[in-house]
Amino acid sequence: MSLIAFGGAAQFAAIGFVANGLAWSAIALLTLLLNLRHALYSAALAPWFRGRSLLERAVAAHLLTDESFALAIAHFRRVGRFDAIGYWYPAIATTLVPWSIATFAGVMLGDAIVEPRRFGIDVIFPSAMAGLMVGLISGRRELVAAGAGAAIGVGTSLAISPTVGVIAGGLLGPLVGLAIPRAKARDDDEPTVR
Amino acid sequence: MSTDLVPLAFLMFVVTYPSRAIGLLAPAIDRLPRRALEYLQLVGPAILAALAAVNVMVVTVDGRPSFTVGLAWLSVIACIAIVAWRRNLFLGLGAAVAIAIAGRLAGLP
Numbered sequence: 582m583s584l585i586a587f588g589g590a591a592q593f594a595a596i597g598f599v600a601n602g603l604a605w606s607a608i609a610l611l612t613l614l615l616n617l618r619h620a621l622y623s624a625a626l627a628p629w630f631r632g633r634s635l636l637e638r639a640v641a642a643h644l645l646t647d648e649s650f651a652l653a654i655a656h657f658r659r660v661g662r663f664d665a666i667g668y669w670y671p672a673i674a675t676t677l678v679p680w681s682i683a684t685f686a687g688v689m690l691g692d693a694i695v696e697p698r699r700f701g702i703d704v705i706f707p708s709a710m711a712g713l714m715v716g717l718i719s720g721r722r723e724l725v726a727a728g729a730g731a732a733i734g735v736g737t738s739l740a741i742s743p744t745v746g747v748i749a750g751g752l753l754g755p756l757v758g759l760a761i762p763r764a765k766a767r768d769d770d771e772p773t774v775r
Numbered sequence: 776m777s778t779d780l781v782p783l784a785f786l787m788f789v790v791t792y793p794s795r796a797i798g799l800l801a802p803a804i805d806r807l808p809r810r811a812l813e814y815l816q817l818v819g820p821a822i823l824a825a826l827a828a829v830n831v832m833v834v835t836v837d838g839r840p841s842f843t844v845g846l847a848w849l850s851v852i853a854c855i856a857i858v859a860w861r862r863n864l865f866l867g868l869g870a871a872v873a874i875a876i877a878g879r880l881a882g883l884p
Contacts, residue, residue, distance in 0.1 A: 585781075585784040585785055585787070585788050586784045586785075586787035586788045586791055587791075588787055588791050591787060591791065592787075594826060595783065595787060597830070599780065599783070605783055605786060608783065608786075608787070609786050609787065609789075609790045610790075612787045612790050612791055613790040613791070613794070614818065614822055615822055615823075615826075616790075616791045616794050616795070617794055617815060617818045617819075618794075618815065618816070618818050618819035619791070619794045619795040620794040620795075620797050620798060620815055621798075621812065621815050621816055622795075622798070623794070623795055623796065623797055623798025623799045624797070624798030624812075625798070626798065626799060627798045627799055630799055635800070638796075638799040638800055639796065639799075639800060641799060642792065642795040642796035642799045642800065643792060643795065643796075645795045645799075647819075698875075698879065699876070699879060700872070700876060701850070701871070701872035701873070701874075701875030701876045701879070702872075703847070703875070704831075704846075704847045704850040704851065704871050704872060704874075704875045705868060705871070705872065706830060707826070707827040707828075707830040707831045707847060707850075707851050708827075708850055708851050708854035708867065708868055708871035708872075709854075709864070709868060710823045710824075710826045710827040710830070711823070711824070711827040711851045711854055711855045711858075712854050712855065712858040712864040712867045712868065713823050713864065714819075714820050714823035714824050714827065714855075715855055715858040715859050715867075716858065716862075716864065717819045717820045717823065718820055722813075722817060723816075723817060723820045724820075726817035726820050726821040726824075727820040727821055727823070727824035728824065729821065730820065730821030730822060730823075730824040730825040730828075731824040731825055731827070731828035732828075733825070734824070734825030734826075734828050734829045735825075735828050735829055735832045735833060735842075738829045738832075738833040738840050739833060739840050739841070739842060742835075742840060743829050743833050743835065743840060746825065746829050746833070747822065747825045747826055747829050749825075750821060750822065750824070750825025750828075750829070751818060751821050751822030751825055753821075754817065754820075754821025754822070754824065754825065755814050755815075755816075755817035755818050755821050756814070758817040758820075758821065759810070759813060759814060759817065
């Protein structure tokens, strides 16, 4: 799954939902929602990839993650141009390879861990989601969207179901965030799509 | 090793790849209305927060979801604080796991 979908948070979510017997269609919808932010990353990187081959851009898209985007865009801005190493190194060496090795190790050794809760493994997923969320917060709007997403998610989960709750939080949280006026200084911080 | 989830992996690829490729392969995304782009920018934090919150605050027993308070809250809060402070997810996850292990050794649920 790590090599085919390479979805990070979405993989975590999918495994949890598979374990709970959720329909694949719901997992697919969640995956789609979870990874919608990649459209923005992709748009922000597009100007730097202008002139690169279609094949290179297509492969780069498959390896686009929160981590590779953050590291690559910072590097491109620092050097002022596209730099192949600046994208492929974070995408492959620091993300794809360790992630794939770790998931493979988990598949092979997972059964040896009789009681995962004793080792705190059950808190890794929510902590990772929360930690990744912190990395995406760069202003009041993101903060409010996250808070609203969490509150709506929990409320809807209790009223209907956790699956619907997560989707509702992801869809409605951003609408609450949009209600917050833009901070003046943030205009300069946004990724430039040239 | 089971291969039951390979079709699911392909399904996830099918729904994941377009959003990753849309900008790089069809850069017209920068012509979306500004409001739509702003909305997309907020989807990531909102859905990750919803996933984390639902995971630690809601437990389903006999098909009925109910609110729960537990050690996982402390782990997640510690992770958030450390990532915000040090900008280091690995450190945050380490602290979250350490709290969970220590708490359970102390007999907490």
